[in-house]
């Protein structure tokens with residue numbers, strides 16, 4: 238019989254930040270700039286261990302979705318989707334209207350959540366000024382956007 242796994246998705250606790258950073262490093266994602274957005278950073282925990290993450294950097298009615306990662310053994314189980322949808326819920330609660338992201342590895346994955354490619358120059362200037370845009374992500378990273386206008390829309 239498989240042992241039962243208790244999964245939760247919650248705002249990262251200070252004691253889980255080192256494990257979060259380890260997950261991001263293992264997933265080849267940047268950590269730069271995240272420390273000032275930890276109150277909008279979600280982690281998935283399985284039996285108390287950090288196994289996934291998704292974070293928002295909020296800039297008024299816009300936000301950058303970043304640090305979406307799932308620990309390798311749990312990839313392909315739907316946890317990535319749960320994290321992205323939890324980040325959407327968090328964004329809606331905070332009246333965010335438009336989400337942006339930069340990705341080098343998952344430009345084929347995010348369209349299933351309604352993201353479409355965007356020119357960097359068309360991104361909200363406040364988001365363009367973020368550390369991810371200015372230095373942490375290479376110029377080759379694809380910018381994407383999604384409107385979050387309606388409650389109930391996914």
Ligand SMILES: CC(C)(COP(=O)(O)OP(=O)(O)OC[C@H]1O[C@@H](n2cnc3c(N)ncnc32)[C@H](O)[C@@H]1OP(=O)(O)O)[C@@H](O)C(=O)NCCC(=O)NCCS
Nearest residue numbers: 264305306307312313314315316317318340342343345346
């Ligand atoms: C991208 C990532 C978060 C997806 O997490 P996950 O838990 O595997 O995702 P889900 O289980 O919800 O979805 C699995 C589906 O997405 C697809 N998928 C997963 N990663 C993908 C990627 N990088 N590109 C395209 N499709 C991808 C799988 O093939 C699978 O497809 P299916 O539903 O047709 O079978 C995870 O692979 C990861 O942590 N990658 C490293 C970090 C990263 O690249 N993050 C995104 C940039 S911020």
